[in-house]
Structure formats: structure tokens, C-alpha cells
Amino acid sequence: MATQLLMRRVTADTYQRMMAGEFVNEYKREERGVGETWDVLARILAHGFIESPQTHALAILGGRTVPGSPGFGARALSPHQVAEASGLLNVFVDGEIERRHRRLDFTGAQGGGTDGAPVISVEDCIRAFRCLRKFYAKAAIHGEGMVLLFAEAASATQEGQ
Numbered sequence: 001m002a003t004q005l006l007m008r009r010v011t012a013d014t015y016q017r018m019m020a021g022e023f024v025n026e027y028k029r030e031e032r033g034v035g036e037t038w039d040v041l042a043r044i045l046a047h048g049f050i051e052s053p054q055t056h057a058l059a060i061l062g063g064r065t066v067p068g069s070p071g072f073g074a075r076a077l078s079p080h081q082v083a084e085a086s087g088l089l090n091v092f093v094d095g096e097i098e099r100r101h102r103r104l105d106f107t108g109a110q111g112g113g114t115d116g117a118p119v120i121s122v123e124d125c126i127r128a129f130r131c132l133r134k135f136y137a138k139a140a141i142h143g144e145g146m147v148l149l150f151a152e153a154a155s156a157t158q159e160g161q
Contacts, residue, residue, distance in 0.1 A: 002110055005038035005060065006149040007031045007135055012079050015145030019076065023068040028144065033131030034060070038150075039110040040120045041128050044100045045092065056092050059085040059136055063148060077146040079139075086140035089133040094126050101125055 008027035010018070017024050034041065038060055046057035062085065063075035077085060101122040106112030111120040118125075139146055 002036045003038075003150050003152060004032070004036055005034045006151060007034065007132075008147040008149065009135070009139045009142070009144045010076070010147055012143060012145060015076055015078055015147075018066050018147070019064065021067045023066055023070070023074070027147065028142075029135075029138070031131060031135045033135075034128045037111060037120050037124055037128040040101075040106055040112065040118050041125050041132070043104055043106060043109055044097055044125060045129075047100060047104070056088045059089055059132055059146075060148065063146070066147065069149070073150070075148045077148070079143050079145050082136060082144060082146050083140040085146075086133075086136040089129075089136055092129070092133075094129070097126050097129055098122050 007030070009029045009031075010024075010027050014024050014026050042057045042060040045060065046055040058077075058081065062081060063077040066074040066076050101118060104118075105116040106118045107114070107116040109118075111118055113119050136146070
């Protein structure tokens with residue numbers, strides 16, 4: 001099964017409580033639109049350098065580990081990091097996603113083929129990117145933090161029921 005990305009907007013207070021060691025399952029909004037494209041999209045946003053999340057991929061790879069989080073664990077971005085990530089996403093254009101989708105090596109990525117080409121279409125990557133950008137923009141406007149949960153596809157679906 002593939003791993004999915006689930007994003008949740010949280011208040012600044014909820015973010016602080018989480019960072020103090022309490023996994024709090026309180027959130028204002030939830031977004032599943034990035035889903036299984038997260039790994040390919042993160043590599044596109046990071047221009048292949050996923051070891052350095054302080055790139056445009058901050059929105060997917062950044063933040064701190066949330067103590068006591070379930071599953072594969074959760075990462076959380078502070079309201080300040082959300083605003084920073086939103087700013088980085090706002091200067092990124094669809095055409096650059098298309099160029100990087102054609103040129104980067106996705107070997108080892110979820111959604112990457114054995115030949116290094118992505119199995120996930122460029123259209124799906126652009127759709128996921130737009131969803132990511134919009135969700136971060138709304139969180140930044142409201143001064144919210146972000147929680148990124150990575151879960152198996154079946155688990156993510158069951159959690160939403």
C-alpha cells in the first residue's frame with residue numbers, strides 16, 4: 001500500500017500543545033488532495049534535493065516531529081513556518097513543475113518507476129500542488145500551524161470515516 005499525506009490546519013495554541021509533548025487530534029480543516037503524490041511532488045519542489053527541506057518542499061518535508069503521534073508519525077509546522085512555506089509556494093509556477101517532472105530522477109520515490117521516471121502524471125502533480133498552495137495560503141492568512149500526517153492509504157481512508 002502507498003503512503004498518503006494528510007494535512008491539517010491547527011490553531012497556534014494547538015501547535016504549542018503538540019510541541020509540548022501532547023498529541024492533540026484537534027484541527028480546523030483537513031486536506032487530502034496531495035495524497036499519494038506527496039513524494040514525487042516534494043522532489044519536484046526541492047529540485048531533487050529532498051535532504052534540504054528549507055526549499056519549496058518545506059510544505060511537505062518541513063516541521064518538527066510531533067511527540068506521541070500515531071502511525072508513521074506526524075510533523076508540525078509553526079504558524080511562522082506555514083507563512084514561510086506559503087510564500088515559497090506562491091512563487092512556484094506550474095511550468096516549473098512540468099519541467100522538473102520531465103527532468104528529475106524519481107528512483108526510490110513513492111510514485112517513481114524503476115527507470116527513474118515518475119509513474120504519477122504531471123497533471124496529478126499540478127493538481128496536488130495547487131491544492132497544497134491553496135491550503136497553505138488559507139492557513140497563513142489565519143495565522144495557523146500545520147500538521148502533516150503520513151499514513152497507509154487504507155488507514156487514511158478508514159480514519160476519515
